[in-house]
Amino acid sequence: MKEIQVLNRAAYDYLVETNLKSWSRAFFQEGKMCDTVENGLSESFNNVIRDARKKPIITMLKEIRLYVMGRLYNLKMKGCSWPDYKPFPSITLLLDKLKIVQRNLAESYVVDLDKKTCTCSVWQLNGYGCVNSVATISYRNRDVATYVDPMLYAAFYKNTYKYQIHGMNGSNMWPITEFIPPLPPLKRRMPGRLKVERSRVQRTNKLKIKKRKIIDKGKDGEGSCGPTRVDEGSNGLTTVVERRSGPTPVDNERSGTNRVDEEGVDQKLVVKGKNLRGS
Structure with missing residues (x-):
């Protein structure tokens, strides 16, 4: 203890405050x-x-x-x-x-x-x-x-x-009493957002990246071959979101951009025209 006191006074004070019979073999x-x-x-x-x-x-x-x-x-x-x-x-x-x-x-x-x-x-x-x-x-x-x-x-x-x-x-041989049997605790809803369970097909479809095609407002969306959804954004551009099995040769020539997503479906971004609301 004297050596510890010389090396570290704080450690010595801590050990002395503790019951010596619980850690020191000398006691x-x-x-x-x-x-x-x-x-x-x-x-x-x-x-x-x-x-x-x-x-x-x-x-x-x-x-x-x-x-x-x-x-x-x-x-x-x-x-x-x-x-x-x-x-x-x-x-x-x-x-x-x-x-x-x-x-x-x-x-x-x-x-x-x-x-x-x-x-x-x-x-x-x-x-x-x-x-x-x-x-x-x-x-x-x-x-x-x-x-x-x-x-x-x-x-x-x-x-x-x-x-x-x-x-x-076992419990099947326990004597029956007149007391009320214990019931399981009530089910509580834990705080936070509920977790949504999705099937494997839904998770796979969610990973697919939908192709977006920007066209002039009023045109018919040339080159599309699937169901489309037209959304008009705040920037004056009309976005047509569509799904296709693959790009056409015409699309490849116009855009020069060709991508393959994780599922092997070719995706393409075609930009035509200009900002409808711009100057």
């Missing part, structure tokens, strides 16, 4: 057989029930119950073959790692094998030992597993998962 309570504080368990559980939380309450509770039932059963079957009065496999792996760790010879700590304590306080926190205790026990030619706290034995593991959640009948 952890001994005898809990846990040297870390994390919320990985709750985050993993929330990730599992993420999809179930979106469903109605009865369906949600049913899926959570089935998940917990399966997990309890799997963990119970996992420890059936373990010896009762020996550390479970994960603790054994940690002890094997401590046996090959090089101890810092520049530091010295007092280890009491009878009280199962070490002045580095790691043994009191985790319950299975530290590098100093393992070195001391190995120097005395004793079994390191015998100095592990009984809370980390397989017998305690089996006792944790001996309980189970019993099955439940």
Whole structure:
């Protein structure tokens, strides 16, 4: 903490205001057989029930119950073959790692094998030992597993998962009551514009670009071969919107412009005459 205070005073003040027992190992309570504080368990559980939380309450509770039932059963079957009065496999792996760790010879700590304590306080926190205790026990030619706290034995593991959640009948076998059955919530209209569902043909037709042909007002729209719609704009030009299967050779000669849209239909813009309302 003194080093943090020198590097960043604001960070030091923030850490001091926080409960030291929740993040600093130096203030952890001994005898809990846990040297870390994390919320990985709750985050993993929330990730599992993420999809179930979106469903109605009865369906949600049913899926959570089935998940917990399966997990309890799997963990119970996992420890059936373990010896009762020996550390479970994960603790054994940690002890094997401590046996090959090089101890810092520049530091010295007092280890009491009878009280199962070490002045580095790691043994009191985790319950299975530290590098100093393992070195001391190995120097005395004793079994390191015998100095592990009984809370980390397989017998305690089996006792944790001996309980189970019993099955439940389906809703068709529930007793009938005199109460009013719950009704689904009323359908609300969400804010915003309603989404219009269009068929594939409608979406395809919408992508087609209609050909526009500008002609002098009063002429008959030479070269058109389909249904037309005449619109008079504010700029004095009359726009004839029509649809054709393709341009004619005459149109190609007059305009010199030929395009092919996304659907493969030739589109053409023909400009003739002048502004009718212009000077």
